[in-house]
Amino acid sequence: MGASSSSSSASGFLDESQSSSITERAKAALQDFVPYYRKQMSAARFSELESQLEPERQHTHRLRHKESPPAQVLYEGPGLVLDQNRKWRERYLVVRGDHRLESHEGLEGFMKGFPPVQVLVPSGGSVWTSLDLYVDQVQRNFPALSEVKEEFCGFSGFSGSRFLVFLDLPHRRDVAFCFKNQDQRGRFCRVLEDCIRHQSHDFLKRRSLEVEAFVRAVRFYQQDRGRYRSESLLIGSVVRVLSNLVMEQLLPEVQQDLLDRLRAPRGQRTQTWLTVLEEVHVLLDSVLLTQFSRVQQELRDWIQTLEPSMTSDLDFIQESRHAIRRKVQASMSAAAGRLTMEKVAPHLSAMLVALMEPVSDAFLQGCRVSLNAMEEVCQSAEGGGANPKKLIASMPRANLQSCYQTLGSIGDKLAPYAKVFGFPNTLTLMLIDRACLDLQQLVENMEFTFQQILLASDIVDPESAQKAKQRVLQHFNYDSSIMRKKIVQEALIIITLPYVKEQLDCDYRMGLVELQHSLDSDSGPFVVVENEYEDIIIETLIRHVAKALTDPANVEKFQLIPDPVQEKTPEPEPGTKPEAVPDQSVPETGSGPEPEPGPEQEHRPEVEPEPFVEPEPGPELDPGKKPEACVEPEPVPGPRLEDGPQQELGPQSETGPDPVPDSEPDPSSANASLASDCVQAISELVVLNRFPDVVRLED
Template sequence: MGDVLSTHLDDARRQHIAEKTGKILTEFGRFYEDQYGVVLFNSMRHEIEGTGLPQAQLLWRKVPLDERIIFSGNLFQYQEDNKKWRNRFSLVPHNYGLVLYENKVAYERQVPPRAVINSAGYKILTSVDQYLELVGNSLPGTTSKSGTAPILKCPTQFPLILWHPSARHYYFCMMTEAEQDKWQAVLQDCIRHCNNGIPEDSKVEGPAFTDAIRMYRQSKELYGTWEMLCGNEVQILSNLVMEELGPELKAELAPRLKGKPQERQRQWIQISDAVYRMVYEQAKAHFEAVLSKLQLARPAMEATIRTDMDQIITSKEHLASKIRAFILPKAEVCVRNHVQPYIPSILEALMVPTSQGFTEVRDVFFKEVTDMNLNVINEGGADKLGEYMEKLSQLAYHPLKMQSCYEKMEPLRLDGLQQRFDVSSTSVFKQRAQIHMREQMDNAVYTFETLLHQELGKGPTKEELCKSIQRILERVLKKYDYDSSSVRKRFFREALLQITIPFLLKKLAPTCKSELPRFQELIFEDFARFILVENTYEEVVLQTVMKDILQAVKEAAVQRKHNLYRDSMVMHNSDPNLHLLAEGAPIDWGEEYGGSGGDGGSPSIPEAATHSEKRRRAKQVVSVVQDEEAGLPFEAGPEPPSPASQDSVTELRGLLARDLRAESPPPAGPLLNGAPSQESPQPAAAPEASSPPTSPLRQLPPGKAADLELPKPSDQETGEQVSSPGGRPPIHTTTEDSAGVQTEF
């Protein structure tokens, strides 16, 4: 297959791709520089004026709970190079990058992994037919005829395929439906997390980037949501380039591909992945250069803003009044006729599954705490508390226990409305709501932990402890009800804006956009970096629909079925002392209340190892899910050498049929002071960054991933995991060292 790339991606074509990519990136760079100044001004104004969100009642973790393993087990992976299925020991660390090792022995010996997969932008497919349909749609005219061999043969009925519109695909299979469901939940959690790769604590760079993406696409008359706004900045830029470059290459190269339909499909997948990796490397260099340039200019820009804040505000308000006088009559008619009648329907479609999901979060939290309380009563009080609290502390990051909450969002549909408002997919709203669910669950758990830890300082008896747990649970649930109501109402407002504003801009563009340049003369040259006519125009359009959105959400809060608080019900930090408790060091339940011995399930650690080395090693080998689940029905074994001509599917079926002795998966949770905890905590959920009131049009805020960096191969391409620059997860590409070790990033 190597000659496919050399044939279709020769030097001349690679040069053309590089030039086309450079042109797109340069054009985007101008939008990013423009938006950077606007967002910087809005951010500084927001800090000075002090407008923000209501005070949250629940606490949030300030220290990330990293270096933990979320899940580990075995997967059969299809190797495209030799067309064989191989058993891989797989694990998902705290950064949600799927890591594949040759086998468990290789992992324990710290051999570099075979692959590290960042799943941003991927979709999970659970059948080969689904996959073949997508592949066929991606390359028209290559539908396989009946009776011909498909592009992929899975040896079991339970495949999991990671599909990406541009990057390479990954093929896995399981022995049972239960294993398929388990891995699907885990991998979906990986995708959900990696899709939200822009850190929310970036109050300028992140919002400026997403605004620039939106403005760039609108300049190409592409309005509405964009499904590929996922991953870190470089991944999103790569997707942006491929959105333009992909169709051009497909039209040019597809007729030249040779062979049977399935062979042409394979060739196109390989070509697309190679181009995607080329684009990624170029986008990475370009973005880092532009960002560095802006960060160097930022101090001077901040000095100007501080000095001239009042004049900039006055100039902007004058510009807005002129644009408002011109645009308001047209915008109000458009809102009244094309948007206002549909707001209740959109809101209802969003509210029903979202409210069900948050109710399920509440129920799961209540059940877990109640079960823990019963176990404490039955098993000796505080002696077992450390074990159960360590387990509870990672509840929000347990893919299987949270799955029932996430599934409530799956029925979300905008039937009819989706086409009308040019919503490419509802996945962006589903994933954002699911991330809010995880954050609220973790906040509830952490608040419960903090209050219980304070209560334990009083030395309660077993009976007093159980009563205290119940009392604290009720206290936390009241706080959860208030916070979840605030979070949902904010989510509904953001979603309605994201759906309606692009629609309005598209409707108004033919009559309004051509008139905007004449307003440029109203901006002083000294303030041109902080005030843009296009942004001010969008803010005026937003104001015309905002009052209808706020009114709709306010009326929805009155409906008891959605469990929303009325806006008049405000809890102004009703428990001020509680926030003081969170200022202390993180609670280590295993260290303070755990036992002194392990259960023998963890891999042995050499006696010569230091205590710190033992803890580091323990954190590397534990898994949060496997502890409570049955062992996998198959386990990694030595890979028998087989000739390339042997049918790999037949070989694998024989391998699966063998009576392999299953090796127990590692116990969940790190070994803390010699006692194994049950689950592994995850990175802290920071409070949602307050965005300036003048920038609500950007993509729904990405999830918190500021410190979650995926492993990346070293420059020597040995497969060693090293940090990528800037804390951004690397993209999927493949290198191979002299020993043939393949590393994907």
Template sequence: PLLRFSGSSLVRPQLREPPDAALHEGSLSHYDGDSRSWQESYFVLLGDFTLQWFESEEALRKGCEPGGSTALSGYLLLSSPSEYAESLARLCQGLAGGSPFADAPGELLFFLYHPFRRQFCFRAESAGSRRIWRAALRDGIRYRSTELQRRDSLEAEAFLEAVRFYRQERGRYGAGDLLLGPEPEILGNVLMEDLLPVLRSQVLPSFRGSERRRQQLWLQFLQEVYALILGEISGEFEGFQKEKEKLQMELEKKIRPDLDQMLTLKDQIASKLRAVVRGPAESCCSRSVEPHLRRVMEDLMRPVGAGVEAVRSLFAQRVDEMIGRVRSSPVAVLQKELLALGRTAWQPEVMLPCYEEADLYRESLRGLEERFGFRGVTGLVLGAQNLMQQLMRNATHTFQQLWRQHRGRAGGRRQLALLLGRVKERVLKKFDCDSSSLRQRFAQEWLLRIFLPFLLKHLESGCKLELPRYESFVFADFGGIVNLENVYEETVLAALLPAVGRGEGPQGTPG
């Protein structure tokens, strides 16, 4: 998983699920591609970050079934018609571009884009409505898309690694944003990646009509294919979940008696691989990786650092506002204020200025895809925002815990305010210490995610093709456990880590 937050001295609360009730609701105009006109519907963002829509608010209140719904995982929230048109153009290669709208779309627009699900073109009633909806949808996209990464379990990590190795066997390195969403959606993304070139060459030419009509048919076709694939995968995955515990027990019985022998065998193979891989890997690092490490590390540290500072400022501001109200209100108001402080991390509009700092990655790391094949900027942005939310949640929870420990020392409102101020300073001191190490670790891990796939790809022809020579070293009984691909990647990673350490330089730990 991306971050385990081990070693943090802030008190960490248990991961809290968002509320079950509707998080946000209201009327929005949305563009209908069939009629090429704007229509108004009533949208509801549920507590599990599913977006539903109804014909009207009255239909919702009467208990009518929604007109439709979609999970927000895998979506991109776009701000302008040009961004939306560019995304469609990439998906509709081979078709003429142009605006998807019949007329000028107007202002106060925002878009939900997914390559294989229904697209949404929204128009809000006011700038305030647009801002609130964007903040709420952004939070839903982040929460649903990083579900697996936040699970922080060996099982989730093993699944993501298995998908990555599957793609690497086909010469595709750096899974990036394909690994966003729950397991069935990730598998669906990978399968659509395999199918898309075939569908473009064999199905797209059969569509007839104007370019706009062909584009519309193509998008509808992709949505239908994806829905079919996702339904099949979800059923298969649910069946596998029922068998998983039994398979794990069988695997454990197989490993336990021979674990020492397996580890010895793994070390022997690693030693042989190092003799073959170390020289080419270090040469590739010094030639193609190290010259860029310092600059990329700086680019990684800057937005997450700014976001963490924004979290710190927001926390301090919220506590200062609370202290100000406590000075002029009855003491009983404090409990209500503490509860409101604890909800800060779950208020997307309040956290938005912090989260927006992470969006700077989309511009500052733009050149990494062309130079290093890195296609994981969306995952990087969402990961940085998760870190910011976790730090705010930790800080507010720690503040509440410390207050409960020391509240007996406070008498009147003046003493109460002084005590709250001292608790705030103590939390901020811990925040500074912990956030420094966490953002450093965050940047280090993403540095490896950028350069390890690049290095593996460049070593494929010279080193990876040698792996079959070592298959005979693995006993038949250990074939499904001692994985040559894993051992090989660990060997390449061992060559990259010293280069990453040198590339961080003296600026590695910001204040």
């Protein structure tokens, strides 16, 4: 996994006895994990069957969902790569829609379709452009390596190069790149950081049966070993997570057995040690991939044999689960509520603001970036009768780097609560990365919807371009608000759930085990008592988070639109299982940024977007009074935080965005929507004579 190449990464540092010992440790750890996964797989399959019979109401979203084909080239360009012999090699670097980094011998080989000499999967990695900061990071990871600074800073290949990039990969050999100028390095770093985010989090954000069962199994497996914070392990694919799980246990022993006895040439001890770690990691990946694939197939076959009884005994299994839930709720819900009220609730409002402020600011910046890109298209259409495909080709790619920097401030804002709830810095980084991915997807959806509206016409004039722009801004207003609330709610649950469970488990864990054993053979495979216990805690936390989100002060400050799905969901009867919380997450798409132009990119066939069917008009946008900013307009027009809301995104039907919900607030009220403010921004542009006219939506 990690780094794969045409030549094996194994360097022979592990002898046969050590390799055999590591293999046995991996198999033993997997054998301990399988019972957790088995229980979660059968329970998840039953829940899936229930949802098919009683579909949950889902959020409707207005922006069309952008997807990037896995083979689509997102980045390409030349660069130098440091090989294992510490020599710089000229390479042609390529990133496709699957967010892997390919290293080719040259442009000619790439154009002829030759396979890359190396493919990097940079999950869990970090990017450094400063040699000193990178060395400090390596020293923190391996304190026993006392000569790190001497080795790296004394290497002539680094001291003679100005535009360096270091990719630090956990449990793998790091990779160094060098570029000719700052522009090349900056462009590569942005793409590489995007690859890390996608490779680290895309897979585990999928809402599939097996992924959800796997994530919960990892969490419970760790909790039974006294580790309530497992987020740092949930990076990358299933095999990578399992490898992280084993390495967490194995790394101290490997360091003790091998590091002290490590023999390496002077000035290369650190690189040799990282190569040893990579060899251990590659061995683990190989063993776990083979073993876990077999386990998955066995579980699928087993669940298939349960399908008939699952269907015929559906009512009985449901009643058994509800009865178990009532028992669990009667025994611990009061304690969970009291603990949440006393220890968690006093911090929720402040944490919500700490999260929502940078998230809202970043989303507003993203709206401005997309607004400016659409404005350039509108200006290009001023001559009249423009070809929509040419206009779309001229649309600049959104640079969201400043938005990501704004989201990065979440770390400082959450720092005061790290001691209270005992979460590490890795959790904060995970929350930031996921928020960056959500923002990127929303901006891409925004631009994609705009492009599809233009493609519905044979020619584009300034009037139709402006109307398309206004409609997209309307949809952004709604989708953005849903997404921001989803980001904040999920973050608060991730932060507080392990804390509450750890406090309660000492009193209730043994009772849960006894309840699980009391289930009969018919319902036992499909009912996991600990799931019901955790769901009750989550619902308790969600009620308090929802209370903070719907607080009038927060609604007004962050311009949050009411959630029609949650508003129409009835409260559950006491003692019964509540309706499941609707899935508000962004579905797995494999999306990514639009490809940046490369030297030979014009030779590739252009993918033609499907035509866009314009939706029914939404409510009229009331521009209201002309803003005071019209007197001295800002150079880059855009919405202001106090003037506009936002919401979340999701899948669209093939016919375009869904209709406007009935519960959308009036944009002319005191809480003027973001879409209304963007129309005001367009009005400012009229004053600047940057385009001749603005078409407002009809009643």
